[in-house]
Amino acid sequence: MADIKDPENTILIELTAGTVTIALMPDVAPQHSARMKELAREGAYDGVVFHRVIEGFMAQTGDVANGKDADKLGRAGTGGSDKPDLPAEFSKLPHDRGTIGAARSQNPNSANSQFFINFSDNHFLNGQYTVYGRVISGMEHVDAITRGEPPANPDKMISVKVAADV
Numbered sequence: 001m002a003d004i005k006d007p008e009n010t011i012l013i014e015l016t017a018g019t020v021t022i023a024l025m026p027d028v029a030p031q032h033s034a035r036m037k038e039l040a041r042e043g044a045y046d047g048v049v050f051h052r053v054i055e056g057f058m059a060q061t062g063d064v065a066n067g068k069d070a071d072k073l074g075r076a077g078t079g080g081s082d083k084p085d086l087p088a089e090f091s092k093l094p095h096d097r098g099t100i101g102a103a104r105s106q107n108p109n110s111a112n113s114q115f116f117i118n119f120s121d122n123h124f125l126n127g128q129y130t131v132y133g134r135v136i137s138g139m140e141h142v143d144a145i146t147r148g149e150p151p152a153n154p155d156k157m158i159s160v161k162v163a164a165d166v
Contacts, residue, residue, distance in 0.1 A: 080112030
């Protein structure tokens, strides 16, 4: 079980394999941290699949527009939420194993709801994608996510909650 120091800035992602606990970094990326909490509290992430999972690289999820319904799975990864895109909040934090990064298009200011969890140190992403959280417990469950682009039988986030609300 994770040692949760700040429940208001901790996210609990329930996967089939178990719970992944993420410490958000509102001091580094306040808008990205706030967006994740907002979408979690709305239940927007519940049932969303991991649509891009690359061995040795990362697991991407969070397409709340297209990531739930089987008929939309072919489009998973192309959408976001109905909220405005976020400006980049780049920092000196490296994309180490277990960090959470904001997925985006070619435009650095296009992050919305999608995010990825790094399977390994991906320092080539440093300064190009916003880091706004870190897995503090349950990384073994992240490592167990089914690989593929998209996976034939994708894993999904059963529920995503702010620890303060549980």
